[in-house]
Amino acid sequence: MKKRYNLKGPEEIFSPVGTANAYDAMHLLAAAIAKAGSTDGDAIRKALESIEEHKGLIKTYVKPFTVGNHDALGPDDYLMVRFEGKRIVPVN
Secondary structure, eight states: OHHHHTOOSGGGSSSHHHHHHHHHHHHHHHHHHHHHTSOOHHHHHHHHHTOOEEEOSSOEEESOOOSSOOOSOOGGGOOOEEEETTEEEEOO
């Protein structure tokens, strides 16, 4: 990635967490489409709800979706951060 886009580090990516979240979401969706063998909405939803585990950038998702929960991330998956110079550091 650094070579292709000539980036010096993650601090040069706009909203790195948002980028990682979108990356994981697209991979979860691709896995569901492959599992469903279809692009039919109901088939994809059922496949999403049956994903057992997916290793993403943000975390390893274990049963990320269920019939009653369509949000793969929960409160424990968020962390407040701030910029310290060009670094992103957790807020204490």
